[in-house]
Each structure stands twice: as structure tokens, then as C-alpha cells.
Amino acid sequence: MNWLQPLVMILAISSSIAEDYRLPATVVPSRYTIDLFVPDGTFTGQNQTFEGEVTIRFTVANSTSSISFHHRVEQLTSVSLATASGVNVPISFISYSNVTEIATYNASTALVVNTEYDLHIKYFNSFETDAMVGFYRSTYQDESNRTAYLVVSKFEPGNARHAFPCLDEPQLKATFLLSITYPADQSVLASTNPNYTTVVNSIYNKTTFQETTLMSTYLLAFSVSNFTCTEGYTIANGVTHGVCSRPESAPHRGWAVEFGTSVMRTLESITGIKYGTYMPKMDELAIPDFAAGAMENWGLVGYRETYLLWSEEDSSNAYKKGIATVIAHEFTHMWFGNLVTCQWWDYLFLNEGFARFYQFFGAAAVKQTLDWELDKLFNVEVVQVALLADSQKSASALTSSAVTRAEVAAKFDTITYSKGASILRMIEKNIMGPDNFIYGIRDYLTTYAQKSAIPSYLWSSFAKYTPSNVLPSGVNLSATLHNWVEGSGHPVVFVTQSGNDVVLSQERFLLSGNDTTTQYYVPITYTVSNDITTFWNTTVKQWLVPGENLIISNVLNGSDWIVLNNKQAGFYRVEYDNTLWSAIKTQLKSNHLKIDVLNRAQLISDTFNLARSGSAGGYGNWSYSSVLDLLSYLENETDYYPWYATIVGNNHLLQRVGYNTTVGNKFTSWMLNLMDKVYESVAFNTLDSNNQVYTTKQALILSKACQYGHSGCISKSKQLFDEYKNNGTKVPKNLRTIVYCNALRYSDSDDTDFRFLWQKYTETKLMTEILTLLSGMACSQNSTNLKWLLSQTINSTSGIRLQDFTTVWSYVYTSSKVGTNAALEYINENYQALSASYSSVGSLISNAANYISEEDQLVYLEALANITGISESHKNTTESALKSAQSNIDFGTKIASSVSMYLDSPSSDTTSESPDSTSDSHVFKSSYLLLITFLFLCMK
């Protein structure tokens, strides 16, 4: 699955104990025969009920009379048990818990091993309408502006039980023989192809699908809609690939149709296993309302429209990349997750770590995207994001216990996805090497095909292909990886010069506080100034092991600098002593190209975070002065990755000191000077949408230059906007995000410009354009208009979908101080209405509050905490948001003085700041939000 937002979970208080959430291991299902009835009233909006009938064929592992299964249906109308040969076994109801969703029945006689039984259940239930999980209803406006209805499933994790009673745990695999009865004017899709269709009566047809392969309940999928499909090239002989969506969106399916087949074949050749061995076809479905980004249902993958439908004329290259990488992610799951499944959600990284890994490295090997540098993007979009999330004291380990529904949902986080992928990359690059890594993966996939797995199974497959001389002496692979996987966090490696030697030591890196006990086996690679040809070599040279320092002897002989962690393949940060650090900075300022581009991005990211930690009482004497002293080399930098790392760092810095404060303004104008060269390298007038790398850099640099106040950028944006508004000349698709936003941000006639974009919004059905327009409107500096935009997120006739609610809000509160204030004011003024129509107001409050940078903004939280009728939990959330905001302001004041000190006299460097205990909590989630919002949502 591909999530869009970091999940903020509100943990439900429950009286059930952990074990109650797991089914006893006695009942072992082997086949589900499912019959669903979808009434015709579903498609006129008049009926929200469906009926079903399921037969669960099972055996028992031990003689027992107790049978437990999951369901979340309104009513079971009959439950009966028989042997497979038809002998009835009377059963009686024992219990049902609406918390664990487990029903238990008792058989009148003990069931015996080696006998097959059929549990037969009839039931009915309501389609979900808002939740977008289970078997749910989605709607859209068709070409004649009528509301069209469709129903579709989305099960991971633990929601198959809403569509049919089942043993809803990932390791309990079975086959599925599905039939659906539906109005004959609709069409059905499911994980497999239809086997046969019969006419039931004048209204209904009944389609029976081919029985599936052995699979987990959460991977089954089906839909009934009026969608049409476009077939692409087959994946292999007879194994079809189609893309299905609203009929009028047919012209936008082309990119997914083309890329999907290609990436599937690429993944087949990496894994050595043909997709068609287990599934007869692949359809991809664009669903108007979808909770996640996409979902890897076997044979019928579901997507948000923005992740599947792409208009050559109107959708930007950023969306094109989003579609390619999300398809690569979901198709990777066909092997990692679907064929070999995590045995329980504790080990979800076995699914999601690989999916995120090949989302980049799989797509990077596909012919259409070979020159997109997706492998390099992995560093800034995955590794650096994961390091940040993993720097919180509260970060969980890759393997960690998840039992309740809330705990399971919380496992779908940055650690599982991006740290999981980063650790896999460290294993590949630092330890095994690319060929052995593939052999290890193939061994794992063939050994555990159609089964479920735990991490030790993967390590044992990897160990078969890991030469022992690459591991720390006397330590096996699994022990080497132990603290990276079973423990949380990652190290910062300290590098100290001692004559011609360097001495390395380690500590767990935290953004605030210390942990001096956790240590890791750290694979060390490095490059020195007198041999810069070794940056490409990521094979471990020496190990820094727990409890010991590592001396690299004579390494500096003839060199003045050393850079650790070639290409940032290892998952750790590096801090150098003053002498070594000065030598690195001197090199960057005289000729930055001598240091590898990914290591330049690493140096910037590490330095920002060391300063952030140092300023919060963490490591060493790093201050923001030393960050700025490093950044001053950027005047000669024109590569994307160092700039990306810089802008992520800037976003956080400016989020804390404020954009329009004295120091914020001083900083952005200083930054604009440094951007001269890179700005010229991607000029407004030079479009090259066939060049993905160029276009990606252009989008990033222009957007930030405009935001920082670059006058050429602003006037160009306004000019293109006026041509659109006055003459109808469309803005080039790759400049739209920038032009819409900055025309509004710097508008002289905000009301007219704002209304113009809203008018355009009402006229388009293309989701990529809809989000681009909404993100542009969010840049307005008119508080009344911004609050009106927010009011449209809870106005059912506005067309803004619930799935996009948090996106639109984040556009507004991240865009500017006016935006943050408008969001907080809106919550204050409309608390009741908002809580009535949106269930996670608490996370809105804390996320928006995280953008507070100045004292005068605290009034909103103080007022909100005392508003009449505020719920206890929102009051608590607001009070703790207020505390965080206060400490963030203190932190901002402190770094502001460090930034000013440097900008007022740039030559004075690395002034030490006195440590205090400022905590910069809640920050990691949103410091990326602005950038990620821009790159993914307009595409994450």
C-alpha cells in the first residue's frame, strides 16, 4: 500500500487484552466460496445494503469444538457447519466482540484433524460511504453532470471482514472462488478473470470468477462500476494488462498502460519469477475516492486517480513520475507481500521496505525511465526522510509489536517504508553487492512462495550469498543487522583526526536528548582527497563495532580531507572534528565537483540535522552558523540533489524563524544570491519536458526562488498568469504549480485572481489539475479567501473529496504565515461544524500548530483550548500543541541569533551555542511536508 500522509493515530481505549486480537491457530482455512449480491439501487444512490453468502472450507490443527472468525457485518442471518461430505454439525453462538471483531461458535461435537469442514454463513451489510475501506461506495459526476455510483473493495489491513466473514490474518492463505450478482448494465472486475456469466433475470447478471491462487484475505479485490478499460501489451502470452477508470477519462490512461507492462517485465527479470505463474491477469483501477495512494490487490490494483491517470497536455512531469513510481511500488508487492507475505504486521517492512526499494530501483531499470535518475532520488526522497523520522526518541523499530487495529494502522509509517528500504539498500550496497543481493532475494521468494515470512527467513536467504569476509569478524549477518532491525534509531559516526590516522566512534543520533548505550555494527566506506576515484565504491572497507573505536591507520597520508559513507549508502550520519570539517568546506568552496554529488547532498543534510540537534542540546558544538558557512559553497552548485537537501533544511529553518521576520528575510535574500547560478541553469523560458531531470530541478528551483522573493521569477509568474486569465493562454503544464501559487502570493487583485482559479476548478475533471489549482489558491495572502477555501472542504457540494481534505488543509497552513493563521482561525470559528464533518480535527490542530513561528500566533491556540464545547481530547491536543509551539518559538529565537550572527559577519564561524533542553518535537513529520506536498501531490 502507498500512504499519502504520515498517519496520526488516536489510540482507542479498550478493555481487550492483546491476545484477544489474534485468532487461535486451530482453524486453518483453505478455500472461500463467496457469493455477493449488489442490488440495482446501489447505482442510483437509493440502496446502501449488499447481501452475501460465504462458505469457508477448513481443517483443524488440533481437535477442538471452538471456531472463531472475523466479521464486521451488520447481521449474520444464518451460520451452519457441515463436513465437506455434507454431514451437518450443530453449532451454537458463544461470543462476539465489536472491538476485536471476532465471533466464536461452539460445535456440538469436537472437530477432528484430517477432516475438511465447511462453515456456511449468510449475511447482509451496508457499503461504507466515508471510510473508504472494506466494501465501499464511491461517486463521481459523469459527463452529463449526473452522480454516478460505483462499489469497490479495499481491505489492507483487516477490512476483508467488512465484505465477508473470514479469518482475516495475513498468514492464513486460502483460495477464493468469487461470484457477484449485479445489474447487467454495470461491469464487474475482480482479482481473476471471469470464468462464466449467467443471466439471472431481466435486471441481474451473475459472474463467477476463476478460483484464485493461495492468497491472504487482504489482497482480494472486486468492483462493480460503469468503468471501461484500456488493454495494453500483454505481460506474457495470455497474461493481460489493462487500466480501468471512468469512461470519459479514457484518454488519460496511456502512460500507465505503457509503463505498467514494462515495469512488470522488469520486475519479473529481477525476481526470476513470472507474474503469470500465479495470476492470470493484471488490471489497474483508478478510483475516484481512495484512502491510500494505491493498494496492491492481487490482479486488481487500486489507485487514486492522480496516481494512474495522466494527461500529456495538462499533467506535469511530477505526476508522471508519481504514477511510474507508485505503479512500480504496487507491482513489487506482487512478489513482496502477495507471493511471500509478512507473517504478521510486526514484520510489515518485509512487504513495504521492498516495495519502496523497487519503487525507485525497479523503476530505474525500466526503459521509459532509465534516464530519470530515480536511483539517486532515493537518497533524498527515502534515505534522508527515513533518517529524520528515525531521529525521534519515540521512533519504533522496523520489527515492533502491533496488535490492536490502531497499532496495526500505525505500522504503515515512514520507518516501515523508508527505513525498511534504506536498510535493504545498505545490505545491498555495503554488504552483499548487487548480484548476491538478487540471488538472495530469489532464494527467499522461491523458498517462501505462497507462504508467509519473518525477517530471519530473509536473513538466512541473504546469508547463503553473503561472503563471510564482508561481515564483522566473528559476527553473522543476522547479528550484524540485529540493532538496525530489532532496535530503533541509527548512529552518528564521529570522525577525529590523529596525525595521519582517523579515529571513529559512534552514538545513537537523536534530534533531542541522548542515548549513549545503543550501538550498531556500522559499515564504513570512505574517500580521501588524494584519491577521489573511490566514491563509487560502496563495499564496506572496515566495520565500526559496538563498544569499540575504529582507527583507520595512515589514511590521511597526503590527504587533507576524508569523506565517510560513499554515496550515503550506509544508514547513518557523520560528524567531523573541526580540522577535518574545515578541509571539507575548503574543498567545496574551491572545487565542489571533487566530492561526489550524493555525498554533497549528504554533507548538507547531516549538517542541518547536527545543528538542529546541537541547538536542542544534543550533539557537539554545531550551530546554524556552521550550516550557513557550508551552504555558502552553493553559489557554484547547480546539481539537483545538494539543492534538494538544502531546501529541505531551509524549509525547517524558515518554519522555525518565520519567512517574513527580519532574520527570515535576511536569510532568504542571502539564499537568493547563492541561487543565481542554479536559477540561470533552469530559466523560466527554457522548457524541456522530455528531460525529466531538468524539469524536476526547474520545478524545485523556480518554486523556491519565487517564494524567497526573486523579482524576475515573480514577474514572470504574474505575466503567465495574466495571459491565462485575460487571453486564455494555458500556462505550460510544468510551470502551473509555480505560476498559480506565486501569482496569488504576490497578487495585486487577490479576489479576482482567487475567483478565477476557483472558476477553473469547477470546469475541470482532471484530478492533477484540480490539485494544482487548489494548491495555487492556498498561496493567497487574503485570509478571508483562504478561510472560504477551507470551508469548501466540509461543503458537500464543493466537489472537494474527503480523500483530499488533509491535502487542501496542508496546502493552506504550510503556504505562509497568513495561511497558518487562517487555518487556526477557521478551526476556532467553526469548531463545531468542523468536528461534525471531519473525524481527525486533533491532527489538524497539531499539524497546523507546527507551522507557528511567532509569539503573536499563540493566541489562536490559547483561544481554542477554551472554546465552549471543545472535546476533552481536542483540548488536550491543543494544550500540548501550545507547549510545542512555545518551545518551537524558543528554538526559533535561538537559531535566529545564530543565523543572524553568520549573516552579519559571514567570516566568523562555528560559534558554540550554550546547550539547553529545547525540544523540537512533532517536527519531523511536517518539515518535509511543504516540499513533499509540492513534489508528490501537486502530487504526497
Ligand SMILES: *[C@@H]1O[C@H](CO)[C@@H](O)[C@H](O)[C@H]1NC(C)=O
Ligand atoms: C436494498 O437491497 C437489499 C439487499 O438486496 C434489499 O434487501 C432491500 O430491500 C433493498 N432496499 C431498498 C430500499 O431497495
Ligand SMILES: *[C@@H]1O[C@H](CO)[C@@H](O)[C@H](O)[C@H]1NC(C)=O
Ligand atoms: C496443536 O497442534 C500442533 C501441531 O499440529 C501442536 O504444535 C500444538 O502444540 C497443538 N496445540 C494444542 C493446544 O494442542
Ligand SMILES: *[C@@H]1O[C@H](CO)[C@@H](O)[C@H](O)[C@H]1NC(C)=O
Ligand atoms: C461496541 O458495542 C458497545 C455496546 O453496544 C457500544 O457502546 C460501542 O460503541 C461499540 N463499539 C464499537 C467500536 O463499535
Ligand SMILES: *[C@@H]1O[C@H](CO)[C@@H](O)[C@H](O)[C@H]1NC(C)=O
Ligand atoms: C456540467 O457542469 C459544468 C460546471 O457547472 C458546466 O460547465 C458544464 O457545462 C455542465 N455540463 C453539462 C453537460 O451539463
Ligand SMILES: *[C@@H]1O[C@H](CO)[C@@H](O)[C@H](O)[C@H]1NC(C)=O
Ligand atoms: C470454470 O468453471 C468450470 C465449471 O464450473 C470449472 O470446472 C473450472 O474449474 C473453472 N475454471 C477456473 C479457472 O476456475
Ligand SMILES: [Zn+2]
Ligand atoms: Zn506498499
